[in-house]
Amino acid sequence: MTDRMDDDAAFVAAVTRAAGTSFYRGMTVLPARRRTAMYGIYAFCRAVDDIADEEAPLETKRAGLDIWRQRIDRLSEGGDDPVTRVLRDASLRYALRQADFHAVIDGMAMDAGAPIIAPDAAFLDLYCDRVASAVGRLAIRVFGEVSPDGDLVAYHLGRALQLTNILRDVGEDAARGRIYLPREALVAAAVPLDPALIVASPGLPHAMGRIGTEASGHYAEAEAAMARCAPGAVRPARMMGAAYRPLLEGMRRRGFRDPTRRPRLPAWRKALLAAQLLMFTDRRA
CATH class of the missing domain: 1.10.600.10 (Farnesyl Diphosphate Synthase)
Structure with missing residues (x-):
């Protein structure tokens, strides 16, 4: 055995x-x-x-x-x-x-069919929960946090990370015939719901800014929930936030202009994150 x-x-x-x-x-x-x-x-x-x-x-x-x-x-x-x-x-x-494993599978099923194009906000939230937060709910238990606050960390951080990914990849997704930004934000900014037209729309930065504000709120809620958890168990989650939040803030500082420009972490920040990872020495069996 x-x-x-x-x-x-x-x-x-x-x-x-x-x-x-x-x-x-x-x-x-x-x-x-x-x-x-x-x-x-x-x-x-x-x-x-x-x-x-x-x-x-x-x-x-x-x-x-x-x-x-x-x-x-x-x-x-x-x-x-x-x-x-x-x-x-x-x-x-x-x-x-098991419900969290099933949620991941259901998230993959959402992506398996026709390309997602400007889903409504409820569909997008469910998608974020299944493809990101569900994985977080599994991971944080492996790291040692089984409390309701651990689930809250996964809930908010998963959405924050997925929304950051969506904002970062708007140009690439449009080239693949996909739009993951929610319909409500696009319509409010008069952005056409067409992957071929979205990048050139003058209203796109406004729509992206609205989602950026939502993502920032999720990062803040995740940090608040982490403060109520065992520090060692949520350290990997803190590091994920530290890796992705600067990408979001960089896009916000640029006003979400030039969505085809994919933001990246500078070398110094990657080195800092690597050093923090090496310091993660929680050795519980």
């Missing part, structure tokens, strides 16, 4: 490492079991995201996502591959909730 657990841990670590993101290195500072749990969550998210993004008929994508729903429902039976076995162990050890 121990050998299989080691093999499963190695598998999800390899999946995470192969993705080529900073997530793999960032999680290396966690204790082994928590690290493996986070790699398992990443491998799960990557698997369902790949289904949503693949070039395939919608029914094929839905069938693939339904298979994952069934696999999540069967976690109590022990799991049938390295990812589900790791998720089962993590669910038992850190009280992860």
Whole structure:
């Protein structure tokens, strides 16, 4: 059994490492079991995201996502591959909730069909909850915070991060035939609901500014909730906020002009974040 657990841990670590993101290195500072749990969550998210993004008929994508729903429902039976076995162990050890795994799958289903173009605010909020906050609810429990305030951190920070991503990627999304900015903000600023026309619209900075204000409010609410949580458990969340909030503030300072210019963190801030990560030494098993 121990050998299989080691093999499963190695598998999800390899999946995470192969993705080529900073997530793999960032999680290396966690204790082994928590690290493996986070790699398992990443491998799960990557698997369902790949289904949503693949070039395939919608029914094929839905069938693939339904298979994952069934696999999540069967976690109590022990799991049938390295990812589900790791998720089962993590669910038992850190009280992860099936509803949050299902929410992630449902978020991928929202992206799997026709391109999202100017959704209403309620649809966008649900999308942010499923593709971002749900992952946060899983992660913060692995980090050790199972209180309602931990859920509030995930609620607000997930929305803040996702809205920041949407604002950062307006130009790229428009080129792909997508608009994730909410319909209400666009209509109020007289922005056409057409990916081919949105970037050149003089009202776009105003619409983006409205969403930027909403994102800033979520960052502030997340910080307030973090203050009521165990400091070590929310340190990764603080670091995520520290990485993304400057991107939002930079766009706000520029008045959201030139949406095709994708903001990036300066080298000095990346170095500071790396140093903070290395200082994250919570070694609870």
